[in-house]
Amino acid sequence: MPFLETITDQTPLELLVNLIDILLVWFVIYKLIAVIKGTKAVQLLKGIFVIITVRLVTVALDLETLGWIMQQVLEWGFLAIIIIFQPELRRALEQLGRGKLFSSSTLNEESERNRLIEAMSKSVSYMAKRRIGALVSIERETGLSEYIETGIPMNSDITSELLINLFIPNTPLHDGAVIVQKNRIAAAACYLPLSESPFISKDLGTRHRAALGISEVTDAITIIVSEETGAISLTANGDLHRNLSLEDFEVKLRRIWFGENEQQPTASSLWKWGGKKNG
Template identity: 70%
Template sequence: MSFSDFSILKFLANTVDILLVWFVIYKLIMVVRGTKAVQLLKGIFVILLVKVISDKFHLQTLGWMMQQVLIWGFLAIAIIFQPELRRALEQLGRGRFFSRTSNQEADEQEKLIESVVKAVDYMAKRRIGALISIERETGMNDYIETGIQLDSKISSELLINIFIPNTPLHDGAVILQKNQVAAAACYLPLSESPFISKELGTRHRAALGISEVTDSITVVVSEETGNISLTKNGELHRDLKLNVFKEMLSKELLSQNKVKSTSSARWNWRAKKNG
């Protein structure tokens, strides 16, 4: 084997090594996304930055303090963030840490859509008020912690039962996270927009509020009229027919090449003169 062949093999080995490291880092980020561990990573970054600055300017006392924090911090991390670490190990043991096909995700999203549409149809016909928020890229754990944690499989029957009037969980929002019913009776931030119609109630204001601070999709069923509404990116789409609502939900949650374009019948609340 020539020297040039050896150099090429070494270059390829180093390239594969770097790609694997980045892949593992990416998977770790996906595991901790939307959890308290995100704030932990920010704190570690700040500590490392302070450590570098203290070494650069020879701040010995501050550098020693940061060194002790780094040494003992890993033990504290293992204790405080035990649930996140356990979840990562469970996913690794099930083979889900490195392999999760797009087909699996699409099937789960389709099941979510069918369950939500079926539940919304049932509740709209009977004028049962509902507020369902679906997490996407922006983590919603801060809002999940305000409610009652469920971590249950999604089904239309469960969603309907939650919003039956005078039951313990009906007052508040249901948050769907990673194809599970993460929590019920959650508090969502109310929108403070001055352009909201006066006829809209707390559910619609909460749906708009959460859409202004996250990229979630939130569904509202009016208790007074049974009308179906959907919010995303600070926009409210009101009085949707069931088929239009399903198309909108599918377009947002599924890849563009698997669904038809959304019907032109949907409209933004800002376009309506009377709100």
Template identity: 65%
Template structure:
């Protein structure tokens, strides 16, 4: 009865503040999880969750001795957590004092994007100078799993060294496309569909046709390094942006991969649009 009365006594203002209270609690929990993501604290939390579930189970099944032991672990465990993670707690408090706690996620995202672009730029620059052919597809909204299944799964972090080593001639994975999915290298030596357009310049080889072919049926970004000339190209939405300088490549890739659509103003001298030769 008291619970019903509490709900009936709610005013619109109380409802709004209660809703804000819930939102703030969830936001604080979210920020804590982002802070500890990728650290050893994640495994500790998993273990703590298992212990709490086990403690609840002991209450349900009447396992008094085991319940007492688990309760002792929980009671002393929080103190142990404070001692073990003193450096992390101190660092978080320092970030709060500097006003950086709520900026960390944005900064981490920007740092990760910059790292990925730099890794791609470094790898492409190395291969272009040495005329090492490469074909790299980056998944966006349209899934590329059917093409990933045609290659060798890697599931590896993106690094310039790994990209370069993959496309070194006469190595097992150099023939075919590398596919990047969720900012990780999903697979290499994958087969992509070839474009059937008759308007493609005859000077373009199989890599460029495969890049255009995939870009015609998906929204993927496909990076191509020519084995014959070392030229750098990007295919997207059925368009082939050719003979890019490293600066143009970096800017275009960043816009297509992470930036808002429609920002690119491509120069006609290095763009092939499927209706004319570049």
């Protein structure tokens, strides 16, 4: 076979260079996919794949007119991709210029995780003490785009101050759920599906039913603060964890959200011992 002959004719050094070349190509492709993941570019790529498939079908079935149209689309497609993907390409170039496109700093990731957990914990603690009802759903593997579209787009950084302000009673965005996507607040005042399970306790209100409902159809994590009692609850994978202490809430959120099992000081314990300033 020509392929086997080509391999056998190469020296070990040439084989090693070719292997490194292939691995680098796959690495670049992986990073590019990571850049556009979660953006509109993903849907556009699906459209391009459909066009290529149609073009192959026209060749196989000898459909000249449709084949000519698809050929024109593909020939001018490169220019169209530059125009359509302009925001994603600009973001990739900016990250490349900052040296962040191919970086994977474990320290930075851990710092960002701690910041997110602290922001969630501070806001939940504040609202629980004052019995401010809250509903925050965090996207994981299953996309929540259809629910994000029901709310008001935000695309904001996660901070405790913003989360608290969103749920202050009688404000325009307090009614509904806040949805977190890719570690950012994607939208507020979103509608979540209510659970229809007959086994739900009768004393649970709409927020808890919505949190259970979204956990039954997706793998999202949803945080609930009860307006009546100030109790902190959390749902994930169809399970409801009720009446959590702030420490237990942080541990469960960190374990489910980031898959961390190791024991480490929680933000609330640091506040208690003066390690952090109260917000």
